[in-house]
Amino acid sequence: MLPTMHVSLDTKKLVSFALVAFMFGGLLGTALWNYGGVYVQPLSQGLGFGNMRQFMDVDELKSFLKTRQQNGYWRGHGLFSSDAVVMTASQAATAATNAANAATEAKNAANPLSFLGLLGAGSGRDYSGTNVQVAGVDEADVVKTDGDYVYIVKDDTVIIVKAYPADEARVVHRINIGQQVSQIYVSGDKLVVFSYLPQETFYEDIVKGIQPEKDKTRVTVYDMRDRENPVEERNIVVDGYYYNSRLIGEYLYFIITNNAWLDDDIVVLPVIRDGKEWCSIQAEDIWYPNNTRGWMNYYTITSVNIQDPDAQMSAETFLLDGGTVLYVSLDNMYIVGQSWYSVESEITRIGISDGAITFRGNGTVPGYVLNQFSMDEYEGYFRVATTSRNWRSGSQGNNVYVLDENMETVGRLENLAPGEEIYSARFMGDRCYLVTFKKVDPLFTIDLSDPEDPRVLGKLKIPGYSDYLHPYDENTLIGVGKETEEAKEGDFAWYQGVKISLFDVSDVENPRELAKIEIGDRGTDSPALYDHHAFLFSRARNLLVIPILEAQIDEDDFSGPVPGNFYGEYVYQGAYVFSISRDGIELRGTITHIDDDSLLRSGFQFESEYSVERSLYIEENLYTISKGMLKVNDLETLDEVASVELGEG
Numbered sequence: 001m002l003p004t005m006h007v008s009l010d011t012k013k014l015v016s017f018a019l020v021a022f023m024f025g026g027l028l029g030t031a032l033w034n035y036g037g038v039y040v041q042p043l044s045q046g047l048g049f050g051n052m053r054q055f056m057d058v059d060e061l062k063s064f065l066k067t068r069q070q071n072g073y074w075r076g077h078g079l080f081s082s083d084a085v086v087m088t089a090s091q092a093a094t095a096a097t098n099a100a101n102a103a104t105e106a107k108n109a110a111n112p113l114s115f116l117g118l119l120g121a122g123s124g125r126d127y128s129g130t131n132v133q134v135a136g137v138d139e140a141d142v143v144k145t146d147g148d149y150v151y152i153v154k155d156d157t158v159i160i161v162k163a164y165p166a167d168e169a170r171v172v173h174r175i176n177i178g179q180q181v182s183q184i185y186v187s188g189d190k191l192v193v194f195s196y197l198p199q200e201t202f203y204e205d206i207v208k209g210i211q212p213e214k215d216k217t218r219v220t221v222y223d224m225r226d227r228e229n230p231v232e233e234r235n236i237v238v239d240g241y242y243y244n245s246r247l248i249g250e251y252l253y254f255i256i257t258n259n260a261w262l263d264d265d266i267v268v269l270p271v272i273r274d275g276k277e278w279c280s281i282q283a284e285d286i287w288y289p290n291n292t293r294g295w296m297n298y299y300t301i302t303s304v305n306i307q308d309p310d311a312q313m314s315a316e317t318f319l320l321d322g323g324t325v326l327y328v329s330l331d332n333m334y335i336v337g338q339s340w341y342s343v344e345s346e347i348t349r350i351g352i353s354d355g356a357i358t359f360r361g362n363g364t365v366p367g368y369v370l371n372q373f374s375m376d377e378y379e380g381y382f383r384v385a386t387t388s389r390n391w392r393s394g395s396q397g398n399n400v401y402v403l404d405e406n407m408e409t410v411g412r413l414e415n416l417a418p419g420e421e422i423y424s425a426r427f428m429g430d431r432c433y434l435v436t437f438k439k440v441d442p443l444f445t446i447d448l449s450d451p452e453d454p455r456v457l458g459k460l461k462i463p464g465y466s467d468y469l470h471p472y473d474e475n476t477l478i479g480v481g482k483e484t485e486e487a488k489e490g491d492f493a494w495y496q497g498v499k500i501s502l503f504d505v506s507d508v509e510n511p512r513e514l515a516k517i518e519i520g521d522r523g524t525d526s527p528a529l530y531d532h533h534a535f536l537f538s539r540a541r542n543l544l545v546i547p548i549l550e551a552q553i554d555e556d557d558f559s560g561p562v563p564g565n566f567y568g569e570y571v572y573q574g575a576y577v578f579s580i581s582r583d584g585i586e587l588r589g590t591i592t593h594i595d596d597d598s599l600l601r602s603g604f605q606f607e608s609e610y611s612v613e614r615s616l617y618i619e620e621n622l623y624t625i626s627k628g629m630l631k632v633n634d635l636e637t638l639d640e641v642a643s644v645e646l647g648e649g
Contacts, residue, residue, distance in 0.1 A: 051289050052359050058283040062267050065260060127618040131535050133372055137328050138247040140183035141533045143614040143625050149227055153181045154627045158193055159646055160227055164618050166632045169642045172228045185247050190306050191222040192252060194242050217242040217256050221306050233309045239270040246328045250307045251355045258298040260319055270300055281317045288319035289362050297322050303355040316357045321346045327375035336369045343389050345369050349407055363407030367399055376427035380405055381451045385434055387421040398422050398436055402451045413454040417442055426469035437465035445508045458509040464499045467529040470537060475506035476582060480528050483518045485564040494564035497524045498548055500585055515584040521568035523551030536615045544578040547612040575612045575624045589638040593629045
C-alpha cells in the first residue's frame, strides 16, 4: 500500500503524483493512488482509448480550457471565469430530484416485469420500496422505508419514524445534519445522507486542501443498528454539486459536478475529503472526449462500499458537456450531455462493477434526451429516444437510436411526429413506447427486436398526453399526464386536469385506451408528472396512489362555455387512491394532511408543509408522507389508523 501523503492544495501550484504512483504502485493501470490518505483507483493513463483520453499535465488542461474560452460561444456564457454560473442550493436539490426521473432490465428479458422495483426486502414483510427504473439499482429519494421504519427528509433533518406496527408509530430520532438535505438511501442498517454545504461552511479542523470559498456536497453514512441512536460512520466532502447517484448492492455510486473554469489563469480542480484525509483531483486523472464542445463540467464519479466503514473509495473524473440526464443499469452508467447549439446528445458509457469505474465508450446522437426513461440497455445494446429541433427553421421531430457496445449507432428511426416533441417514453424488452404531443397524444408502439431496423408498429391518437408511462403488465401501460382541450387561438392545446389512462398494447399495430379518469380542471397538478418516485403502484393489490393538488372551476361563474385557458381554484391536496385493473380505473378515496381550508388558495402559488409528497404501504396499511406529518390508513377501508406529527421537538 502506498504511504500516506498529506499535500495542501495550492491552486497556483498543482502537484502531480504520477511518478510517485509509478514508483510505489507498479503498473499505472493497476496502481492505487494515494493523495493525502484518500485512495482512488485510476484507469490507465496517457493517450486513452476509443474517443476518450487523459490530459498529460495541468498545462494541457489549461490550454484546453483557454481554447474554448476564446471561442465567442463561450464568452457569452462566462463559463471559464470566476463569474461562472453556479446553481443555488435549491436549484441543486431540484436538479438532483429531477435527474433523477421502469425501463427494461437487460438481464431479465424473460420476465419484462421484473424491473418494476417496487417491492421492498429485508424485514420479511410485504412493503413497497422506491419506484425505480431498473431492478437492483436503487435510486435516492426524500422518503425511504425498510418495512419497520420510515425515513423522511425535512429541510436539514432526517426523521426516523417507527412505522410498523401502526399502533406504535412515533418519531424515534431526528438526525440534524445542519445543512439542507437533498436525498437519502437506506440499506440494511446503513443510512446514506446527501447534503449541501454552502461556501461559508467551514470546519474547525479543516485542512488547507478543502477550499472554503467553494460550494460542496457532503455524503454521510450512519450506522443504524440502534435506530434511536444512529452513529455517524463516515463523512465524505467533495467540492461541487450533487448531480445524481445509484446504490447497487453494497456499492454507492455518486456523481459530483464542478464548472470547468479558470480563476486568474489558474485551473481550479475539485477536492475530495474522507474524514480528515483529503486529495486533489489532478489534471492527469481527468478524462475527456476529443469532441467535447458543449457546456463543460467536471463529473467526478465516486464509489464506496457503504457496508464497510474502512473500505477505500474509487473515483474517476470526466470533463464532459453539461450533463442533463443519467441512466444506470447493473453494469453501466450513461451520462448524457447536451450540445444545444448543434442539438446533439453526447453519451458517455462508464462501466461499474463492485465499485470499479471504467470508461467504456462514447457516442453522439441527434436531438436532446427528455429524461432517464428515454434510455435503456438491453441485450448488449443501448437504446435512446430523442427530440431533434432545427433552430433556424423551427422544425422538429422525434427519433429512436440503437447503439452497440462501442457506442456506434447501428439502428435508427427518425422524424416521428413532425412538429411535436416527446413527453414520455418507456422501453420494455424489444419494444419502445413513445408519447409525443402538440394537440393530441400519439402513443407510438415501436419494434426493436431487430436492433438494426427499428420500426413503428402502430400508434394511437387521443386528446391529452402522458408525462409518465408505467407497465401494468407486459401488454398494458399506465399513463399519467394531463387532459387537453384544443385551442381556438392556434395550433396547440390547453392543459386541463390530471389524466390517468390505461393502454392496451397487446395488438401492437392497434393500441387502444382501455380506460381513463380525469381529476380536476386546469391548474390541477401532481409530483408524479415529473418525479416517478411519487408514483405508487401494486398490480397484486390493484393499487395506484399519487399525490394531487386539485383545482376546480365553478361553471356557474360563466354565462357560456368555460374558456380552455381558464384556471380553477385549489380545493384539495392529498393522496388520491385508485383501484386499477384491466377492467378500469376507479377513485376509491383521498387522504389529506391539511385540515385548515385557509391553507388552500387560488392562483399559481401553493405551499404547505402538509402537502402529501410520497406514499407507501407496509402489509395492510397505507402510509402517506408530507413534511409535516406521517399518516397511516387502512388499505381496505382507507380509515385512519394513526398519525405522527413531524414538527420540531
